[in-house]
Amino acid sequence: MSAQAYKPSERVDFVVVGSGAAGGIMARELARAGHSVVVMEQGPRLTPAQFEHDELKYSQLRGITNSASASPQTFRDDPAKTAQQRPGSNPLTYARVVGGSSVHFTANFWRLRPLDFHERSLLGAIAGTGFADWPIRYEELEPYYTKVEWDVGVSGLAGACPTDPPRSKPYPMPPLPVKSSGVLFERGARKLGLHPYPAPMAINSVPYKGRPGCIHCGFCNGFGCEVMAKSSSVWTMIPEAEATGRCEVRAESYVFRIGMNAKGRATGVHYFDARNAERFQKARAVVVCANGAETPRLLLNSASAAFPQGLANSSGLVGKYLMFNKGGAVIGVFEHELNEYKSVQVTRVLHDFYESDPKRGFYGGGGTTARSAMPMGWALNTPDGVPSWGAGFKDYLAEFNRSMVALAHGTSLALETNRVDLDPELKDAWGIPAIRVTYKDHPDDLAFARWQQDRNVEILEAAGAKKVWKVHVSASTGGVHLLGTCRMGNDPRTSVIDRYHRTHDVRNLFLCDGSSFVSSGRGQPTMTIEALAFRAAEHIARFARAGEI
Amino acid sequence: MSTANAALSSRRQFLASAIACTSAGWLALNAPQVAAAAAHAAHGDGALPPVAGVLTAAEAADVDAICNQIIPGGARPGARAANVVAFIDRALASFFAAQLPAFREGLREFRAGWAQRSAESFAAAGETRQLAYLRTVEETEFFLALRRLTLLGFVASPKYGGNRDKAGWRLLGFDERSVWQPPFGWYDRDYAGFVPYPGTPAAAAAQAGA
Numbered sequence: 179m180s181a182q183a184y185k186p187s188e189r190v191d192f193v194v195v196g197s198g199a200a201g202g203i204m205a206r207e208l209a210r211a212g213h214s215v216v217v218m219e220q221g222p223r224l225t226p227a228q229f230e231h232d233e234l235k236y237s238q239l240r241g242i243t244n245s246a247s248a249s250p251q252t253f254r255d256d257p258a259k260t261a262q263q264r265p266g267s268n269p270l271t272y273a274r275v276v277g278g279s280s281v282h283f284t285a286n287f288w289r290l291r292p293l294d295f296h297e298r299s300l301l302g303a304i305a306g307t308g309f310a311d312w313p314i315r316y317e318e319l320e321p322y323y324t325k326v327e328w329d330v331g332v333s334g335l336a337g338a339c340p341t342d343p344p345r346s347k348p349y350p351m352p353p354l355p356v357k358s359s360g361v362l363f364e365r366g367a368r369k370l371g372l373h374p375y376p377a378p379m380a381i382n383s384v385p386y387k388g389r390p391g392c393i394h395c396g397f398c399n400g401f402g403c404e405v406m407a408k409s410s411s412v413w414t415m416i417p418e419a420e421a422t423g424r425c426e427v428r429a430e431s432y433v434f435r436i437g438m439n440a441k442g443r444a445t446g447v448h449y450f451d452a453r454n455a456e457r458f459q460k461a462r463a464v465v466v467c468a469n470g471a472e473t474p475r476l477l478l479n480s481a482s483a484a485f486p487q488g489l490a491n492s493s494g495l496v497g498k499y500l501m502f503n504k505g506g507a508v509i510g511v512f513e514h515e516l517n518e519y520k521s522v523q524v525t526r527v528l529h530d531f532y533e534s535d536p537k538r539g540f541y542g543g544g545g546t547t548a549r550s551a552m553p554m555g556w557a558l559n560t561p562d563g564v565p566s567w568g569a570g571f572k573d574y575l576a577e578f579n580r581s582m583v584a585l586a587h588g589t590s591l592a593l594e595t596n597r598v599d600l601d602p603e604l605k606d607a608w609g610i611p612a613i614r615v616t617y618k619d620h621p622d623d624l625a626f627a628r629w630q631q632d633r634n635v636e637i638l639e640a641a642g643a644k645k646v647w648k649v650h651v652s653a654s655t656g657g658v659h660l661l662g663t664c665r666m667g668n669d670p671r672t673s674v675i676d677r678y679h680r681t682h683d684v685r686n687l688f689l690c691d692g693s694s695f696v697s698s699g700r701g702q703p704t705m706t707i708e709a710l711a712f713r714a715a716e717h718i719a720r721f722a723r724a725g726e727i
Numbered sequence: 728m729s730t731a732n733a734a735l736s737s738r739r740q741f742l743a744s745a746i747a748c749t750s751a752g753w754l755a756l757n758a759p760q761v762a763a764a765a766a767h768a769a770h771g772d773g774a775l776p777p778v779a780g781v782l783t784a785a786e787a788a789d790v791d792a793i794c795n796q797i798i799p800g801g802a803r804p805g806a807r808a809a810n811v812v813a814f815i816d817r818a819l820a821s822f823f824a825a826q827l828p829a830f831r832e833g834l835r836e837f838r839a840g841w842a843q844r845s846a847e848s849f850a851a852a853g854e855t856r857q858l859a860y861l862r863t864v865e866e867t868e869f870f871l872a873l874r875r876l877t878l879l880g881f882v883a884s885p886k887y888g889g890n891r892d893k894a895g896w897r898l899l900g901f902d903e904r905s906v907w908q909p910p911f912g913w914y915d916r917d918y919a920g921f922v923p924y925p926g927t928p929a930a931a932a933a934q935a936g937a
Contacts, residue, residue, distance in 0.1 A: 231884075231903070231905060232883075232884050233882070233883065233884070234879060234883040234884060234887060238879060239822055265825070265826075266825070266826075335921065335923075335929055336928060336929065336932070337923075337927050337928025337929040337930075337931075337932065338921065338923060338924075338927060338929040339927070340924050340926065340927050342927070342928070348932070353921075355909040355911075355915075356909075356915050356918055356921070357909075357911050357912065357915055358911060358912030358913060358914035358915045360915070361914045361915045361918050362914050364921075373924055375921070375929075376921055393905070393906045393907070394906065394907040394908065394909070394911070395905045395906060395907070396907070397905075512914070514912070514913035514914065515900065515912050515913050516911075516912040516913065516914060517900075517902075517911050517912040518911075518912070519901050519902075520907040520911040520912075521907060521909075521911055552901075553882040553895070553896060553899050553901045554878075554879065554882050554883070556882075556899065557878040557879075557881065557882050557899075558875070558878055558879075566865075566874065567796065567797040567798075567861075567865070567874055568796065568797070568799065568858075569799055569801075571797070571798065572798050572799060572803070572805065572898070575798070575881075575898055575899055576803070576898055576899065576900070578899035578900055578901065579899060579900025579901070580900075
């Protein structure tokens, strides 16, 4: 619990909605700038001792993620259809604890590259899409990427990739020790003239900032780190925000509506407290960092007579242009044991196919992580060509320990029809309209994912794999990278927030998380979400000092 | 209580005591708080879901027989040796209770279909006949749901009732220890270190440091 506690009736300088990758940084930076801050988090606050190595609980029973029963969502692949619930699972998944999805992420911390910010200018328009430039450039974000690496904690080897973007400082920690998957992937890729390199990971390779180095337990992806070696918001930014004495993190507090006055200014947030009692926290300004699904939902649920189509939605784009980072997996089986269940998921990455190449006949770029599966993931995700039961399936199970996965992530084009909005019927356990997801991959997203998969087949074969299996690249029916739903831009008609994350429509309402993205990048968005948060917080504090909020 | 359920129940008691007695003595770390956290994460709180008993003995026998064709036994343990049926029984009584009505209906149809072929139970039939029937139902929702439950029970923590004696984990080669040091596997043992690409800042830094 935070030492500082504010009364809801007390008007604080800022309410930050969400305590994850962006919310934690926002809280620390605004509190350090001298402001009173209340962070609202729907989930509970867990201690390191409350995290377990229990695959069933974390991957199947929604141990720390949004629950499909209390917080259901619906899905459809076509706006003409009626969206349906899926029994027991939601299309959009995120952690619902203090620290948000930074608690359970894999911790791949790639920077975006300069081209990501102005690719529309480089390549031209893509018909039928919302492909656009960002209002900021890589050079403006670079100091904040560096700040993430040093303040939050990232391990890596600077300048290892020949196409690494410019950087002002090396990483504060060396890369994590390579695993067999990394060695094999590097071997195969180098044989083909490619340039794999040590993965940048938001996991301590050595003790850093009072947290221990990784103990290589293997339970990163989907799990919380019980020794705090993973640089999750809950172990990094949140305690530092609280240490200012000006920040309260209010767990089990579910914000469902932003309060507004007649002058069109935000006055605070309506929320349900831990006992499900409705409360209102007063604030001079509101910063929403609730993720690419919950941020647009909150704005849409804050519709009023003055804002009939949702708050800050004069553009009509709140919730639209949802992007996931399309990708695909290839499995390689080798002669000897890899023991991939040990240590961090990823130790080598490849970015040789980052740029889109018109010669391929479709748009797309990406990156590949050499990584592992855990037993349940291995058993459930049977690749193409493997019997689904019987003796042949059992033989597949037994290959777990001699296998690795080359998992590619790539671009998802922004489509106006891909969106988060409110289901017309379904409500959550608190009676608040639920998320409806409408999503269909652009054909180029699928084409590139399959193309990149074929490159990874070649790499694993060059590495000496005895068997290589492709996991079928199918149409997306959900995602965990939740991007683009309140895009930033200079023109209020074509964007929701400006280049400083202020909503075009409400002067004291700011949004910062994956929803701010204009294009998808090539995967692993959290690094950029955090860099955006440091940059946004600096500008928001500047506006506050100047009396411009 | 049926015989099958009595067997399940005694199995549960055995598991509970086995979990309680599991030693964390292997944890040879210098930092005690890290060791304690890692040990806790590996073993959880040992709490078991409530005692189940949603399947009758005859149903449990048929389910067990199907599971044991999904992951057959032999030289290496399969679903039966891993006591997957105990996991399924417990899961349907607790955290997967919402699936129980559909599961029951599916099982009823499965058994009705079998009864048209044979007077003896599915569980009592020989492997050839079991496989022949399963191939006719492998696309049904019931079979797919049971397949999923079988896989989960085979590799979920033994505290949920399946994966007996870690049979599932042993087939996969998964060792549940929580603290590891490199080398992790065969291929990283002799890795000489990352050699930077010529012309990169990393190469320049390596040269400056050499």
